Structure formats: structure tokens, C-alpha cells
Amino acid sequence: MDISGRHEESGEYLMVAAAVHASVDTTRLESVEGMGFATSRNPPAFEHAAEVVADAVAELPEPPEGPVVAERGEFYEEPELRVEQFLGPSFKYVESIAERETVQAAHHAAYAARKLFL
Structure with a gap:
């Protein structure tokens, strides 16, 4: 996610979160199964970021x-444990190359979606 x-x-905030449901192995992203998006006009803070991400994850097809x-x-x-408490599903920070590639895909999706709202 990103x-x-x-x-x-x-004078405004617009956060756009993109969640990417993907199949990965240890070295690469294999396929994108779906995406979920959510927006927030709240100022950036941990709780607001966690809320918009939880909303994007909830929008995934599965x-x-x-x-x-x-x-x-x-x-x-x-x-990680504090983040997981807000999200529901398990959570971790990027560790593998494939995870980094998936986050990069989410970054491109969030950026593109945000441009549509502006």
C-alpha cells in the first residue's frame, strides 16, 4: 500500500491511499489481483493515515x-503492532524485493488516482 x-x-489536504492485492515470490511481483482506493481530507497524522489505508484495504475485491x-x-x-491494530489484517514493513515492487505499484496507483481528484 501507499x-x-x-x-x-x-490550504487543503487530499490523501489518496492505494492498496494493491498481489501475488509475489521472494524476488518479484507475479500478478496484481486487485486494487482498492480511499481518500481523506484530514491533515496527515498517524491515525488519519491508518484510517485511509484501512478504508483502501477494505475496498479490495477480496x-x-x-x-x-x-x-x-x-x-x-x-x-508494526500499533499499525496492525488500526488495519485489522496483519501488517509488516517492506522486507523483500517483491514487497518493494508491490509498494512501488501502489505508489504509482495512488499518485495517478490523486491526480484525477485535483
């Missing part, structure tokens, strides 16, 4: 079988 737009523009994965900065480097 969030785009955690900065103020013209619940994830594995953990939700993100870069540490998305949740202000909060401990």
Missing part, C-alpha cells in the same frame, strides 16, 4: 491473504 498527498496544497505491507514512512515509523 499514500499520496500528505502535504497541504491551496481480503488479503497475507499481510498489508508498506514503507516505514507511511506510518511515521510506528511499530
Whole structure:
């Protein structure tokens, strides 16, 4: 997952979260099974970021079988257990190349979706 737009523009915030449900092996993203999106106009804070991500994950066509994965900065480097309490499904920070590629796909999706809202 990834969030785009955690900065103020013209006196407003618009965070767009993209959740990517993907099949991966240890070295690459194999296929994208679906995507979920959510938006928030709340100012960036841990609770708001976790809420918009939980909403995006809930919009996936099917619940994830594995953990939700993100870069540490998305949740202000909060401990994984604290993030997981907000999201519901299991959560972890990026560890493998495939996870990094999946987060990169979510980044592109969130950025593109945000541009549609502006």
C-alpha cells in the first residue's frame, strides 16, 4: 500500500491511499489481483493515515491473504503492532524485493488516482 498527498496544497489536504492485492515470490511481483482506493481530507497524522489505508484495504475485491505491507514512512515509523491494530489484517514493513515492487505499484496507483481528484 501507499499514500499520496500528505502535504497541504491551496490550504487543503487530499490523501489518496492505494492498496494493491498481489501475488509475489521472494524476488518479484507475479500478478496484481486487485486494487482498492480511499481518500481523506484530514491533515496527515498517524491515525488519519491508518484510517485511509484501512478504508483502501477494505475496498479490495477480496481480503488479503497475507499481510498489508508498506514503507516505514507511511506510518511515521510506528511499530508494526500499533499499525496492525488500526488495519485489522496483519501488517509488516517492506522486507523483500517483491514487497518493494508491490509498494512501488501502489505508489504509482495512488499518485495517478490523486491526480484525477485535483
